[in-house]
Amino acid sequence: xxxxxxxxxxxxxxxxxxxxxxxxxxxxxxxxxxxxxxxxxxxxxxxxxxxxxxxxxxxxxxxxxxxxxxxxxxxxxxxxxxxxxxxxxxxxxxxxxxxxxxxxxxxxxxxxxxxxxxxxxxxxxxxxxxxxxxxxxxxxxxxxxxxxxxxxxxxxxxxxxxxxxxxxxxxxxxxxxxxxxxxxxxxxxxxxxxxxxxxxxx
Ligand code: NAP
Numbered sequence: 001x002x003x004x005x006x007x008x009x010x011x012x013x014x015x016x017x018x019x020x021x022x023x024x025x026x027x028x029x030x031x032x033x034x035x036x037x038x039x040x041x042x043x044x045x046x047x048x049x050x051x052x053x054x055x056x057x058x059x060x061x062x063x064x065x066x067x068x069x070x071x072x073x074x075x076x077x078x079x080x081x082x083x084x085x086x087x088x089x090x091x092x093x094x095x096x097x098x099x100x101x102x103x104x105x106x107x108x109x110x111x112x113x114x115x116x117x118x119x120x121x122x123x124x125x126x127x128x129x130x131x132x133x134x135x136x137x138x139x140x141x142x143x144x145x146x147x148x149x150x151x152x153x154x155x156x157x158x159x160x161x162x163x164x165x166x167x168x169x170x171x172x173x174x175x176x177x178x179x180x181x182x183x184x185x186x187x188x189x190x191x192x193x194x195x196x197x198x199x200x201x202x
Contacts, residue, residue, distance in 0.1 A: 003103065009038065013059050020162035029130060089104065108131040
């Protein structure tokens with residue numbers, strides 16, 4: 001039976017922290033494939049706070065093209081209206097044979113907001129979660145148990161040292177002319193400068 005990772009994120013821009021998270025999750029959770037799914041219009045963010053979906057999608061494709069186990073899906077970008085994880089997971093259920101295990105991989109901060117997500121209860125029945133944490137992140141086990149109840153066992157927290165890199169920091173570096181080399185793939189850096197992304201505050 002196949003096991004598929006759905007790597008959800010804004011990826012504005014994608015960086016080595018994301019790529020290491022996906023590769024480490026693939027190994028740790030025995031995934032056959034990790035599909036990166038850049039968000040369309042995130043329900044919790046103002047449109048002006050996020051780069052155009054087409055740019056984020058292209059950067060994600062460029063960054064992942066050298067890994068045969070990685071893929072990129074545009075389903076959230078193509079879907080009109082706000083992006084909800086439940087819609088994405090339901091579409092993945094249709095795409096893969098019955099019995100395929102789905103693991104939704106994303107940042108721990110996002111996962112800890114999940115009780116407020118659309119159809120949260122159904123979502124928890126359809127897949128497991130991998131919640132990536134940055135170094136130094138303190139897991140509040142009691143709070144997590146209180147928030148999620150029996151669903152807490154479906155959330156796999158794991159620390160990714162490379163997540164010391166953050167998209168917010170990269171955007172600020174580009175804006176202020178500080179170096180970004182070695183934080184994300186060169187091909188993505190070239191795209192950022194060619195497309196004049198992050199050059200002025202939005
Ligand atoms: P976010 O609030 O921008 O990110 C939260 C934190 O997680 C940030 O520190 C971020 O670091 C990190 N992060 C994000 N994606 C990651 C990934 N794939 N691997 C490792 N770290 C990651 O969260 P977001 O990107 O908007 O949303 C994350 C996912 O949750 C998306 O798939 C989104 O669709 C889903 N979501 C769904 C709902 C809903 O269904 N109602 C609501 C909110 C979010 P960087 O900034 O460095 O990436």
